[in-house]
Every structure is written in C-alpha cells, then in structure tokens.
Amino acid sequence: MREEATFVSAAPTHEILQDSPGTRLCLLGNVAIARGALEAGVQFFSCYPGTPSSEVGDTFARIAEEAGVKFEYSVNEKIAVEVAFAACLTGARSMCSMKHLGLNYANDPISTMPYVGVEGGMVIVSAGDPSAITSPNEQDQRHFCKFLYYPVFDPGTPDDALRTTRYAFAFSEQTRLPVIIRPTTRVCHSSGMVTLGKLPGGRNEIHFDKDPSRYVPIPINARRMRKELTERFELASTLLRESDFYPRRGEGRHGIMASGVSYAYASQILDDLGLWDQVTLQQIGAYPIPESILRDFLGAVDSVLLVEELTPYMEDWVAEAASRAAQQVPLFGKRTGHFPMEFEYSPDLVEDAVRQYLGMTSRSSLSVDVPELPELPPRPPVLCPGCPHRAAYYLVRKVFGKNTTYCNDIGCYTLGYGEPLNVCDVLLCMGASITQASGIARMTGKRTVACLGDSTFFHSGLPALANALQARDDVTVIILDNFITAMTGFQPSLTSNRGDRGSAGRHGPSVSGISKMRFSIEGVVRGLGVQDIYSVDPYDEAAMTEALKQAKSAEGVNVLVCHSPCMVNERRLGHHQERVPLRINVDKCNGCSLCVRLLGCPGILVSGGHYMIDDELCVGCGLCANVCKHDAVEPIAVEKI
C-alpha cells in the first residue's frame, strides 16, 4: 500500500530529517544516500567535494548539527578517510564521500583498513563519472572489491541508494569490513521516489579500548589479520546472499543481468516493450556476488546479456564463476561487442542491445528520418565574467610570455586552457601543477609556472611545494585564492571568510564542525621556507605586474598569492558591492578586437562589427577597460544598481 507522498519544496534543506516511516519523497540520489545514513544512525561524516559526489557532503553540512552528526569538509580525501576510520574505531558509525579520483588519493589508508577492521560501521561513498563528464578520466571503482577486499554496492536508483546505505552500516559491523558505495552520475544527480524508513532511537556507544594487537598492523599482526580478512570476506558473501540487493524479475529463458543505473534502463525497456514473458532480469546490487545467486540464475536461463557501464567487471565475474561451476551458458556483453568498452550507456544504447539479443527489429529501422539541422553553436565552459582568475592569467601570460611552460591544476582555473588565455600546457591531477612544474623546470633548465587554487593548494599542493623547495627548482607558483571551493558548488575552503564559512547560504544557517579559523597561505608558505612571497590583488595591474617580473627574474621557488573573491560566490552570499556599470563607447572603439583576443570574457558581445558589454552579465571588474588601448570602455555615468 502506498502512503501519501509529501511535498518537498518549502524547506528543502531539512526534509530528510523527518521521522515518518513509509513517507514517499522524491529525492536526489545523493540526498537519498544521506537519508539512508541517518536511518542507520550515522555519527560521523567527512568528505572532500568532487562532482558528482558533492551533494552528499553538502547535505550533511546543512543537517549535521541538527542530526547530531560530527561533520567536516576535510582538507583532502585521504584525510577524510583516515579521520572517518579513526572515528569508527571508537564505535561510531562513520561515513565519508568523494568522487572516484578521491578514492585513488585515499588509497593508502584504504588498502590497510580492511586488515585492521572496523568497530562501528564505516561506509565510503565514491561516486563514479562514466564518460568523464567532469573528470580527467573514467574509472570503475568496483575493482576495489577484488583488489582490496571491499564489499562494493552499486545502486541503480535513488531508492536503491537509500536502502543500500541504510543496510551497509550494520553489514560493515557484522563483517568488520569497511564498505564502498559506488553510485554513478545518473544515480547521484537524478531524483526519484524513495520510501523513508525509521530514524533510529539510539546510537552506537562511543569508547576506545586500547588493544594494539588489534589496531596496529605491524607485520606480525598484519599476517594474522590477512587470514581473518579472507574469512570476513567470505562472511560478507554469505550475508549478501540473504540481502535485498539481488532482485530477479520475469520468467523468460533470455537472461539479462544488470548493475548500477543500467538496471534502471533495462527494467524500463522491458516494461515499455512488454518483454517480461521472454526475459528474466537479474539485478546485481552488490559485490562480491554470492555464488549461489549466480548459480541459480545461470540455471534458470539459456543465455545472459550483461549490462554494466565502464569495465566488463560483472561480465568477467560471471564468466569466471560459470567456468568454475562448469555451467555452459552463452554470455553477451562488452567482450562480445554487444556493448562498448567506454563511456556511459544511454537507454537507447541498452535498448539496441536488448533488441539485438532477442532478435527483434532494430530501433533504427523503426525511427523516422531525422532532418539535418543547421550547425548549432556550442556553449563551452568559460571563466565567468569578473572571474579574478582571468585577471591573474592575463597578466601572468603577459609577463611570462608564450615560451614559458604553464602547469595547471584541478579547479575552475583549468579553464585557462586554450585560447585566449593559454595558461594550461600540462594537467594531471590534484596538486600536480607544482610537481609537474618541478620536473619540467629541472630537465629543461627553464623557469616554469604552476597555477592552482586555494583549496587544491591545501589538498595536495603543500607537499609538492616542499619538494620543489628542497630541490630548489626554478618554479613560480601562482596560488589563485578566491576564498572558496567554487567549481564543486561553493564549499568552504581553508581561506574562506569566517562569516562565509558559518553562513554559506546554500548550506543552510550554519556549517557545523567548521572552525572559525582562517588560514594564511602566506604564513604557511613562509613556514615552509619560501623566501620570495608576493601577496597581490590580481586586479591591481601595476603591483601584480611588478611582482610577476620579480618572480620571473629570481632564482629558485617563489610564490605569488592572488587574493580576490569568486564573483559568483559574492553575489550568492549577497555581498553586493557597488557595481560600476560599464559600456563601450562606440565613438572610441575602432573594433581592434584586443579585448576579445586577450580576455575572452563572456560579458563582451560582438555583433555586426560592434562591441558591446552585456549589462546583465558584466560585474564591472574593469579588466577590459585596462586592456583597451583606446579608452573605449567607460563607466556609465550616475546610475545606481
């Protein structure tokens, strides 16, 4: 029976705090994960933001205080995992979230945690990004399951995500294994119907009982732990066998096995085409896949189509198990060319494969001819109007010129890539701007430039800077401090203003667990031993240029810290500065295009040879006025906005 659904809009930040079992809500996948954790009685939460995982942490930032959960935006993912793991050793149910790449950064503690084992349940949410929509790569975290002895859950819908998370904590305690939940973009960023469970009456008791043989994996203990790990991993398989994460539907002899959002697509297609009499659909919601579930399914069908994004992980698992059990069932998937090895699936792609598998008419022969469209102009991502990174890049490039190698990093400032700013010659991962600048400078004998933001600097730039210092590399490090982690949705960074850190509008009235301390990048850099430090406002052209010139001609490591707030965040927080609206005087502008060639600001419109300023987009930063050789950019007289 269905309970009455509840309208979710008036107070969207707190709807998941209600204790009304059976209520149906339409929740974002990431928010459903947070609700599942609350239903399990989560006591500690840490994260480092990264698309598509960020909303899990942002949800906790809003509700943690009210829900009695200790919360932090950690400095990086390794730290998030370590703090959460330590918290679970006190008996607390702990959770941390990150994107797929964050899991790599945290891999060192992650690889030993299953050996030591948990006390309170511990759940790591690592969101995947098939098709690398917002990442430098796509990656299949399910491999951690075999590689490092982690049970991995693979939800297909927001409801799966909620139920999975709720289940995972007790399961983690029973097996003493930390577990990974791997939702992908289409689960994280889709909203769907979920049914709320009960909020818990009590929480785990907190105590840390000293027992070094249990918590210290020195070799003599590690070898004992290794044997226990095998047993605990087998227990995981046994427990999963009795869980709800392997539903089977349909009665046909054609088997389809699906994992993640592919299950939602496959199930929908079988519904829409009415194929349940021909097909049996088996969802794989968690790994390790229990042998008995596989055996039963393979015994009930004549063949299997395997539907999963990223790598043929499930496919190879099934092939291996079938071969071990001498079950000869034809398998179709990525290995047989039914699905591509790369990228996200779409419902259309899955439908094509299902039709091929069942010998049905192909979809393309059914569809009408699509007319040829005129060429549609792209809307590529660019730095926003008034972005201080543009001001900094313009001058960095002006002083260091086109022959310098520019090493860039992960954040909004990556958009210095390509025309017209051209300050991104190499890029790899968080913090690698400085290390790549080191390696290239040392080998070429030429000074290089590294550009990275405040959050990324603290994330992993610090050890890289120490390394460049000890090697005395000729590297100029430009730290673009805009006081916020902008690209992932304005999470506070260590340099955020005290007031902002406590009152980020989107994150509710208070971000609990965040210290009021504001870090000084200059102080930290000086402490490391950097002698040449320049503190500049990128909009102060004279001071910035002078600092850059000095940095260029000096020896060894020097650091420029560019302080200027993210304009979008300023607007969001209601810090309205007196905006000076600008216009381009048509009598003075001769259409030389210098502003466009140097800045590429979206606030400058060109139409029919005329240059104009888009009054809606322009924040009046005045960078184009600085660049213009004809003084054509001028303030619009006496107008208050």
Place this chain on the structure above:
Amino acid sequence: MSSPKCESDAKGWRILIAGTGGQGALTAARVLCGVFVRRGHDVVSGQLHGMAQRGGSVQSSVLIDTGISPVIGAGQADCVLGFEPVETARALSLMSKNTTVYMNTCAVVPFVVGQQLALTRAGAGYPAVKDLIDCLKKVAQRVFSFDAMQRAFDAGSPKALNMVMLGCLLGSEALPCTADEFWTTTLKTMPSKLKQINTAAFFAGVEWAREVGNAAVEASGS
C-alpha cells in the same frame, strides 16, 4: 523465437526542459516535480549539470508515472519546453511525431559566436530561428513557437520566463493537472509581489497554449 512486440506501449508523461544556465529551467523542473509528487504521482527527474554554468546548455527531464529510468530515450519526449531556440533544436533526437514542442523564439546567442566571428571571420554563427523551427516541424507535428520572453517582460520580469513556459505545458491540458490546480499548489502561497508577476507570466503561457492548441485542432479539422 516468438516475435516480440515492437511498438512501445510506454505510459506516463515524459517532459524535457531545455535552455541555458540562468534561464530558470532547473527551477521549472523542480517546481514541476514538486507539484506532481504532491498530487500523488511517482516522479523521476534527471539533469546534466556537470560543467554547466551561467550560459551553458541545460537539459532537465521530468518523468511522471513512467517507471524508474531518469533518462528520456530517443523519440520518447511527450513534451519539450524549449527556453531557447538552439537548445530546443539540440533536443531534436528526443522528439517524435507525437511530441508537443513549445519554444521561446528569443535567442541567447553564445558569446563565442560573435567573438569567433570577430577574430577569425569563420564559424557558422547563430542559425536562423525559422530554419530551426522548420527542422523541428519535420519531426514533431505540434511545434508552437512564440516570443515567450516578451510575455515574461509584459508580466513584469524576464526572470518569469520559466513560468510562461510552465504555463504553456499546463495550458496544453496534456497533463493530469489543470492550470488552476497547478497555480493553487505553487503560486498561491508565494509572497505577493513575486506571486503577481509569476501568476501573470504563468497564465500568459496558459492562454497562449490554449489559443494555439485550439487553432491547431481547427486547422486539422478543416
């Protein structure tokens, strides 16, 4: 092998909202979800907002009583609300002859178009809106286009564009909710000034959709 059914008997309503960042398309999707959840329907909604930002492409899907997939497949959209001509055209593959399209003809020209032309004298530029409409009409039988931005201005704010477009959707009378019911659920409780502008914008959309809907029925009847 038995011959399976080829014709899809998909149920429910699949609505695609396409626009550019800052036009209020995501808000429109959220409002729509809220209303139908409150009315007891199962709603699934998805959006692509990875690198999206002000001025980027935005596509948001709202699926009512269709099932669990958050993505609209090729040709499956029942209705496309196009907040911007080029963004509407980008959704062409999701349309079929059964799709109803409401399109705002007021273009948001990507700044790169003008800047590229200025620098390189190359690039296709922004296509003629009429050409886009002709293409859409080759796929969908009901394509209704109008200057919705003007209606939003008339109602009091360009930011009310999303309400004009939602008005079209509710005025089409294709959904299990009347325009008045929708208004009662969403706009009635708003603070007065916003309420006035949004209400005017919403019903401007409703009226317009009813007019063009009736005209289309008459035309097909004659």
